[in-house]
Amino acid sequence: MEDDETIARAVRHRLTAEGFDVRAVGDGEAALAAYARSRPDVVVLDRLLPGLDGLEVCRRMQAARPVPVLMLTALAEETDLLVGLGVGADDYMTKPFSMRELVARVHALLRRVERASQLAGPDTVIRVGDVEIDVAERRVYTRGAEAQLTRTEFDLLCRMAERPGQVFERERLLSDIWGFSEAAATRTVDSHVRALRRKLGPGVVRTVHGVGYALVRP
Structure with missing residues (x-):
């Protein structure tokens, strides 16, 4: 189009x-x-x-x-x-x-x-602090209120939620979520993280300067 x-x-x-x-x-x-x-x-x-x-x-x-x-x-x-x-x-x-x-x-x-579709089990729910991720329904709640995430934002959040607290390099997230890894394209990751913070709150994703991002573990 x-x-x-x-x-x-x-x-x-x-x-x-x-x-x-x-x-x-x-x-x-x-x-x-x-x-x-x-x-x-x-x-x-x-x-x-x-x-x-x-x-x-x-x-x-x-x-x-x-x-x-x-x-x-x-x-x-x-x-x-x-x-x-x-x-x-x-x-x-x-x-x-x-x-x-x-x-x-x-x-x-x-x-x-x-x-x-392959990973979504019938009872798969991930909880990290105030964030609850229903993988099967592809729904995210923060403090009980549903957050409207795009497909990519949801996938990015799920990837980091697999290992709360672990720092994921931008290039790794780009490869895991977008399917390619180019240093010049890491701005894509940064923009989606900013969108997640706007929807879930500023304390959910931590920036490790010069490295990448981590989901904050309470």
Whole structure:
């Protein structure tokens, strides 16, 4: 879902070559219609679509039926990226971007969905301090109130909750959650941690400067 025909054509061609069945549209209303009709496994969504912008399209998609969303944006400001994560985007890439990296991130989103379905047992609940994670239902509660996390935020929290107190390097989290490890892309991890702190409170995830992050163990 991309309004720039050159970019849309390139993305469609590359994903098709990778074996994906691709549907491409150029505006927000058409994106929602195609989403309802095709029920895709993953969505690559431009932030600046004509008509309904990508943020509103993403919000409506997630309200109708949650789906992994990779958002493309020409806006590199962190505030804009956090807004995208807040409406349900799981990952983002700033233009210009590498087609090879785009394919890697799409595959990583799909692997996370598959892994989550395999790991979710009927009675799997993780509790760390005031945070309770229901893995099977993919729900998170803090002090009894449900926190609305995106798919990626949930996976990131679960990964750190496996070993509370352990410090996870940014590169390791990038590899475990996003499926690739590049030092230049660790800003992705930082943005998602900031989103977690905004939703769960500032004392849940600890920063170890120059290394990475750890879930605070009470």
